[in-house]
Amino acid sequence: MNGKEFWIYLAILAGSTYLIRAIPFAAVQKKISNVYVRSFLYYIPYTVLSAMTFPAALYATGNVVSAAAGLGVGMVFAVMKKGLTVVALISCVTVFVTDLILKQGI
Amino acid sequence: MKQFLRGVRNGVPIGLGYLSVSFTFGIMAVSAGFSWWQAVLISMTTLTSAGQLAGINIMTVPGQYAEMLISQLTINIRYSFMSVSLSQLTTAEFKGIKRWLLGFFMTDEIFAVAACQREVSTKFFAGLAVMPYIGWTLGTLAGSLLGNVLPESVMNALCIAIYGMFVAIVAPDAKESRSLLAVVAVSVGLSCLFYYTPILKELSSGLAISVCAVVAALLGAFLFPVKEEASHER
Structure with a gap:
């Protein structure tokens, strides 16, 4: 990747990503009182995360079975309110062990 | 500090x-x-x-x-x-x-x-x-x-770590609230639609996520508007 071209591209990439985050954050200073807008903003984090997770997460580990196992076990611990780090680690361990079992053909 | x-x-x-x-x-x-x-x-x-x-x-x-x-x-x-x-x-x-x-x-x-x-x-x-x-x-x-x-x-x-974290954020709250669970289900359903349907899957994943999230949240806002107190208890 040569010099000048790289810097122009980097400026567009970083600049547009920054502005799309910062402008709305800095612009909306007031508390929104409209109940529908408030509800929309309340639901947004959950809908973003669930759309990002399913179905993409099933293909994240290279094996649908181990990914599903990792998510399933993670969900059980999540419902038990075990916290972000614990659930994330348990999901990883589950995927690792499931892949191991699948490879060994037990 | x-x-x-x-x-x-x-x-x-x-x-x-x-x-x-x-x-x-x-x-x-x-x-x-x-x-x-x-x-x-x-x-x-x-x-x-x-x-x-x-x-x-x-x-x-x-x-x-x-x-x-x-x-x-x-x-x-x-x-x-x-x-x-x-x-x-x-x-x-x-x-x-x-x-x-x-x-x-x-x-x-x-x-x-x-x-x-x-x-x-x-x-x-x-x-x-x-x-x-x-x-x-x-x-x-x-x-x-x-x-x-x-x-x-x-x-x-x-690679599953990030998704495990997402599950840990959404699942406990969705368990407590039926309307949230419904909204999440709609979002996942739409996301699957964008992922598997022939023409729709050509859309960039970032844009697809935005569309799914916005549609599901709009639906939730109109069907199950959240009362003031509820939106603070999270």
């Missing part, structure tokens, strides 16, 4: 998850012809996953500036919704220049953790950004310099 440290602690799982994702980005950037410092610089200035991946693919062909801008705007439009959403939870002192500076760190995961708080102070948000930023930078550095050093089985297992 206490708020800042609480933020740092809350950012640890995000940082861990970012290590594995940015590690992969580092490997891909170098194999696409970038040098290690270019990969690291992209990560340090941009701090986004889907956008960076699309970005390096465009950068390999010279002169596609308009394509770069359009792809970034569509992939990243979701951040605008997150920024507006989080603007409702910030404490009174978190405004002006602080928002211009810290708005840079509005990633999916940092937003998600911040949005679960009762209120978000400048110090908490700044602390929350520390570990993810370090993880994203170091992961890119390691990936671009070392390449595939970790065994594939470990890399594969690490």
